[in-house]
Amino acid sequence: MAELFIGLMSGTSMDGVDGVVADFSSGVRVLRHASTGFSDALRAELMALNASGPDELHRGWLAGNALMRVYADVVRQLLADAGIVPAAVSAIGAHGQTVRHRPQQFDGTGYTIQLAQPALLAELTGIRVVADFRSRDVAAGGQGAPLAPFFHQSVFAQPGETVGVLNIGGISNLTVLRADGSMQGFDCGPGNALMDAWCEQHTGRPYDDNGAWAATGRVLPDLLALLLGEPYLSMPPPKSTGRDLFNRPWLAAHLRGFAGAAAADVQATLTEFTARACADDVHRHADALRKLVVCGGGALNGFLTRRLQALLPRTQVVSSAAEGLPPLQVEAAAFAWLAMKCVRGEKLALQSTTGARGARVLGGIYPA
Incomplete structure (x- = not known):
């Protein structure tokens, strides 16, 4: 029986979103890939939010909303191309857009910020969403990256x-x-x-x-x-x-x-x-x-x-x-896989990569 997850990745190149539908019932099998670029306005705003500026909280939240609408478009394309309905997908792994990455700085813990509104993505798609993969690792003393x-x-x-x-x-x-x-x-x-x-x-x-x-x-x-x-x-x-x-x-x-x-x-x-x-x-x-x-x-x-x-x-x-x-499918597939691990409650041994204190379950779950 298929075990389907969608992975969505918008990386530090900030050129758009890659998404995959993957089946993890036996190994890793990518069924479909879709991608879309950002509008010039959204890309410019995401770039701008990498540095301090006026009204960042307001602008960041709205940019997160806009990003989730792009994510939802990619999900709809994947579902159509794969010929599946939302209920067939166990979860979406949504990375979000990194705009600040300062682990272990300032107060010893630091932070990493990925703009995302996973609740909005769950509303737009009708599919459970797993997001915020990096913050638990940072909380456990790790770098939060790479995952x-x-x-x-x-x-x-x-x-x-x-x-x-x-x-x-x-x-x-x-x-x-x-x-x-x-x-x-x-x-x-x-x-x-x-x-x-x-x-x-x-x-x-x-x-x-x-x-x-x-x-x-x-x-x-x-x-x-x-x-x-x-x-x-x-x-x-x-x-x-x-x-x-x-x-x-x-x-x-x-x-x-x-x-x-x-x-x-x-x-x-x-x-x-x-x-x-x-x-x-x-x-x-x-x-x-x-x-x-x-x-x-x-x-x-x-x-x-x-x-x-x-x-x-x-x-x-x-x-x-x-x-x-x-x-162009690897990182999106990685976040589908990480979503699968989170849904299963499986811990990842992070010490050798991020330096975290021990194995942790990564991600937060937003039900459909």
Whole structure:
């Protein structure tokens, strides 16, 4: 008998929503995938809410409402494409939109904020919703991120082999699935966030399609060295980051001495920065890695993945599609899987990834 869950993910790239219907009755099987972009107005507001501004509580709540309406549209599309009714779905796993991520800061606990109105989503869809996955981990002393490594382990682990999974969204995160069954996961640093911001600023396009623009430039060694000097990169795991650090002001500050640089050269350097940050973490934490599975939007950037392969000559760099799950489906499927774990009341052992004090059930449930 099918055990159906929907997963919805809007990540740090802030370009839209990916959703899947997955069947967990026997392993992991994605039945349908749907996606939709954000309107320019919603994307701009979500971006703006990453920094302090006027009337944030009011604006944040309304942005959460608008986001849930986009989520509901994706759910309706998934149901129609799969030919199923709402009652057939056990629950929706709704990640929400991260706008602040400051775990363990200020008072020792800190916080992570994902804009979402799960009660509204339950009303709009007639389906039970699981949301707020990260806050319990933060309450237990963890980073609240990344959470996808637990799903990566269930899908990509290979007995007797060490496998890496690199998710490149707005931020990049690495999962190391070791041959002995142990796991480690953490955020490497920037993924697409800086590349997208620079591309949009100079070309008007939201991202550098396939890395074609970056491929026309040359890497600026002094700028690359400055970017790689960011202290976060050398911090030991567990660690996580977001647009709180890697944002437009951070980039502008690092570019102050490079006013005459060609825009394409900066794009090439930002692409190399992302590739180096990820490859350096592979060397630090999984130097004997033979296979690196790449997912997220960055997996579709051919120039970036070629740079990763060049920097990791002893490692086979492959798209997650080659492992049975296309890159844009992985994170949405992860939150469907996390919703399933929450509904079942199953705890996840978080210490090796987020640094939390122990295993916890993640998520809050909003009945249909």
